[in-house]
Amino acid sequence: MSTGDVVESDKLSLEKIKENLQTQLSELESLQSVFYNPGEIRVEDMCTLSDIKNFVNGRSTYLPQYLDLTVNLLVEKLKFELCVTLSHEYPYAEPEIFVRNHTLNRPRHVQLNRDLCDYVSGLERGEPCIFSAVSWLQDNAQGYVEIKEKPALEESVKDERCIRYWIYSHHIYSKTKRREIVDLANLLHISGFCMPGKPGIICVEGTTSDCNEWWQSIKSMNWKKIFCKVTEEDKEGEEGSFLKFDKFEEVVFQNSGVKCNHMDMGELYKYLDDHKLGYIFKEIFGVEAKSNT
Structure with a gap:
């Protein structure tokens, strides 16, 4: 920066x-x-x-x-x-x-x-x-x-359909937020990635119930700007082919200096393309990607 x-x-x-x-x-x-x-x-x-x-x-x-x-x-x-x-x-x-x-x-x-x-x-x-x-x-x-929780009349049924959220944030710098994003995703067995910096991009995929629980918790934090830009659903019901990641991790594609600020968008596109998700770049940023390769 x-x-x-x-x-x-x-x-x-x-x-x-x-x-x-x-x-x-x-x-x-x-x-x-x-x-x-x-x-x-x-x-x-x-x-x-x-x-x-x-x-x-x-x-x-x-x-x-x-x-x-x-x-x-x-x-x-x-x-x-x-x-x-x-x-x-x-x-x-x-x-x-x-x-x-x-x-x-x-x-x-x-x-x-x-x-x-x-x-x-x-x-x-x-x-x-x-x-x-x-x-x-x-x-x-x-x-x-x-506060005591009211006993549920009926046990709620988890929505096991798979979904993918693409989250856009003005920035993700806070080390504590970044840790919470990853820890909660792992706790809920959600896969995807978090790219910190400015802007910050998060992808979460998993069951609808788990992804919704993760999103409700994360967006309750105090953000300058954060929203779900794209939602994808597994309409075919084939979990194995819909999910593109095998874990949740933080990824950093730095293009200057040694600190996590502005990311290399070409490297981000390559990362997405490697996971067969390159098409989403234009939907998120509104421009065609330019890969560094």
Whole structure:
């Protein structure tokens, strides 16, 4: 990601970016003064933190990656992970934020994240808000645990028809989101891939029930922009021939530098074509692909 790319695409001056990043560093310092016990707060990539400090202090002109951090909270002896990604626009843009807790069932987990995102969306922009999000979670998380599920009158029938979703995101940078995307897909035995960067592309394939559960959970996270662009269904009912991947993985096709930003679209097309899915490139991007081979 070059300086020109960011300023042109996101309409931010270098001075404004520096100002925002300085605010982020100050907020992180305040958080660390409160959550000082080992493991309570974690910066996901210390190299990124160093890059931000160098950029703010004028020792580097290279724009750093987004800051990822995790706050680990104990609420009534239950562990909640508050995962946060701060873009260059924060605090004037919402943080990407979501909660991980493996004791909640999927519907409760999704609802907790939706409610937290709604709360953060209602806060005043231009002011740091991670402390507010932490306080909201401390005050409200237990309520999602205590809600009793109504017994089902009849056991729901899983939809075993196969389906494939092509998901388009403005960007996928957050390391915690990327981990959650892969972990949840593996948990639900879904195959496909996630291509991080800008834009971010995700393909998931499997049974309709499993893919829908994965999509409901992932889209409940706070995204700048994410939507399902193409849906394909197995109309023939031949699972073996419809499914094109044997596992779910993250794939990276880098065309510059050593960091995960803009991807090489020619390499993406080759990857799709190798899986007999080359036709989808034009449907997603609206242009014909140019393979590097």
